[in-house]
Amino acid sequence: MVEDERIRVLKDGDPRPESEGAAYVLYWMQASQRVLYNHALAEAIARADTLGLPVVVGFGLMDDYPEANARHYAFMLDGLRDVAAALKDKGVAFVLRRGAPPDVALALAKQAAVVVCDRGYLRHQVQWRQTVADRAPCPVIEVETDAVVPVDTVTDKLEHAARTIRPKIEKRLDDFIREIHVPFPKKTARGLSLESEDVSKPRALLKALKLDHDVPPLDRSGGERAAQNRLDGFLDDGIERYEPGRSDPLSNGSSDLSAFLHFGQISPVQIAWRVRRQPRSDSRASFLEELIVRRELAFNFVRFCAGYDSYDGAVPDWAKATLNAHKDDARPAIFTRARMEAAETGDEAWDAAMREMKRTGALNNAVRMYWGKKIIEWTGTPRYAYETALALNNRWFLDGRDPNSFANIAWLFGRHDRPFQERKVLGKVRPYTTAALKRKFDLKAWIAANGPQADLF
Numbered sequence: 001m002v003e004d005e006r007i008r009v010l011k012d013g014d015p016r017p018e019s020e021g022a023a024y025v026l027y028w029m030q031a032s033q034r035v036l037y038n039h040a041l042a043e044a045i046a047r048a049d050t051l052g053l054p055v056v057v058g059f060g061l062m063d064d065y066p067e068a069n070a071r072h073y074a075f076m077l078d079g080l081r082d083v084a085a086a087l088k089d090k091g092v093a094f095v096l097r098r099g100a101p102p103d104v105a106l107a108l109a110k111q112a113a114v115v116v117c118d119r120g121y122l123r124h125q126v127q128w129r130q131t132v133a134d135r136a137p138c139p140v141i142e143v144e145t146d147a148v149v150p151v152d153t154v155t156d157k158l159e160h161a162a163r164t165i166r167p168k169i170e171k172r173l174d175d176f177i178r179e180i181h182v183p184f185p186k187k188t189a190r191g192l193s194l195e196s197e198d199v200s201k202p203r204a205l206l207k208a209l210k211l212d213h214d215v216p217p218l219d220r221s222g223g224e225r226a227a228q229n230r231l232d233g234f235l236d237d238g239i240e241r242y243e244p245g246r247s248d249p250l251s252n253g254s255s256d257l258s259a260f261l262h263f264g265q266i267s268p269v270q271i272a273w274r275v276r277r278q279p280r281s282d283s284r285a286s287f288l289e290e291l292i293v294r295r296e297l298a299f300n301f302v303r304f305c306a307g308y309d310s311y312d313g314a315v316p317d318w319a320k321a322t323l324n325a326h327k328d329d330a331r332p333a334i335f336t337r338a339r340m341e342a343a344e345t346g347d348e349a350w351d352a353a354m355r356e357m358k359r360t361g362a363l364n365n366a367v368r369m370y371w372g373k374k375i376i377e378w379t380g381t382p383r384y385a386y387e388t389a390l391a392l393n394n395r396w397f398l399d400g401r402d403p404n405s406f407a408n409i410a411w412l413f414g415r416h417d418r419p420f421q422e423r424k425v426l427g428k429v430r431p432y433t434t435a436a437l438k439r440k441f442d443l444k445a446w447i448a449a450n451g452p453q454a455d456l457f
């Protein structure tokens, strides 16, 4: 059973009866592109069983999703192929249509008794759900399934830092880290005839989409099956490798689950459930801190900070003041965004980071910190630095465009952090140098692995 605190009624009312054309319960899937541990799907099935109706899952595929490119879409379409196959086995219909997600949802809602949707935290995701709630001819129920502890259960305000949100999250973990089995619906949807794109060949579908193909797909599969394999592999390797391995890009000690989490192809509840069954250790605690506290601090940030994606809104006042006080300091160098994107700064570690990010769509967390902090030092204004860091982050990372993207780019500029000793350019904002990287791993060997020969662009 889905916990009550995961459920919000966006539009109240009685389910539309069959006599008025209701033929199914619609789960409008958007953020949580999976079947396993999907509370929204479980809720849709439970409601359909009560009404004696089948379940249809609808997905709206748009060409111009904010900031998305062929790299992101390829990974997502792999996932939708998996969803379609897994739902078919369950007797649930999967309908993929080209168009803006709310338009597709509203078209399918015409025959729905109830619409169930998952929850997204970014501005456009919130607006889409509001549009569907305003216009749907039946009740609309939102189920939060991509956070371990529902975001509004944790707190009703913008949290200052990990230390302020941690106790509020931790006291509710036992209530929400629970196994969930998504059942087979009592009534199969096999008899329904609904038009849908064919997603069994994701690369063919990708070619038909009008989007930025300059960032090509990676040689890496997305989707629920790949996500489950990755989780198994991470746990088989031994979670005790996580600390200090997660700070060493050469040892691959971290889980590499962020892209799957971003597309909702794996549930954080499932990951936490499995990790909690491992013996207690520093690594286990540290991994759960990142997966739950840090990730859900990012959800809190985009939920309660209206300007989460702008310099004015995302950067705290104390940091803006200190960066402004140092705006005329001489910079060690000044680079344009294009020069940085071409990995031509001449700083070996930074250029290696930019190359790895472009080639693999990922980067170790410690290296991301160095990469981002240097952008502040090498640009004429902190505002340009913020916009450059966010744009490069969201363009090249497979896990970009996520609440984590906005929170971590803001972190570079002091969000969720404290003032440090004042210095040139950064003022009191925390610095990050190659010395910190050298303490964590063999920087020379990593730079050699990501030298100009590794530049595919």
Ligand SMILES: Cc1cc2nc3c(=O)[nH]c(=O)nc-3n(C[C@H](O)[C@H](O)[C@H](O)COP(=O)(O)OP(=O)(O)OC[C@H]3O[C@@H](n4cnc5c(N)ncnc54)[C@H](O)[C@@H]3O)c2cc1C
Binding pocket: 246, 254, 255, 256, 257, 258, 259, 261, 262, 287, 290, 291, 292, 294, 295, 298, 363, 364, 365, 366, 368, 369, 372, 393, 397, 399, 400, 401, 402, 404, 405, 406, 408, 409, 412
């Ligand atoms: C400048 C900068 C930019 C970043 N941009 C992104 C981004 O666009 N998308 C993104 O998902 N993460 C981002 N991060 C956070 C972090 O670097 C990545 O989540 C992590 O490297 C992903 O690798 P992993 O899955 O192996 O993580 P693991 O270490 O295995 O952690 C498990 C999960 O915990 C979460 N997590 C880990 N570190 C953080 C963190 N610092 N903050 C919040 N959640 C975290 C992620 O969901 C991750 O998959 C950024 C960090 C920095 C410093």
